[in-house]
Amino acid sequence: MSYEKVLQAKEVIVGTKQTVKALKEGKVKHLVVASDADSKVTSKVLQAANDVQVPISYVDSMKKLGKACGIEVAAAAVAILY
Secondary structure (H helix, E strand, O other): OHHHHHHHOOOEEEOHHHHHHHHHOOOEEEEEEEOOOOHHHHHHHHHHHHHOOOOEEEEOOHHHHHHHOOOOOOOOEEEEEO
């Protein structure tokens, strides 16, 4: 389900640093996080999403999440923008 959201999104941000910045700027309508990502990597982005009350979905694979974004590397977090 969440992979489909990423595929259908018009604009996404891939990566935790950029996602945290977009969350703080109020640009994110939904966050997708890979369950197999290291919690050290995702903790800041999850906290930022909770702080601004952005919905969070989880997917099972960083590799599949990256592929859904059209990149050839794994992705821990993807922000779907307004």
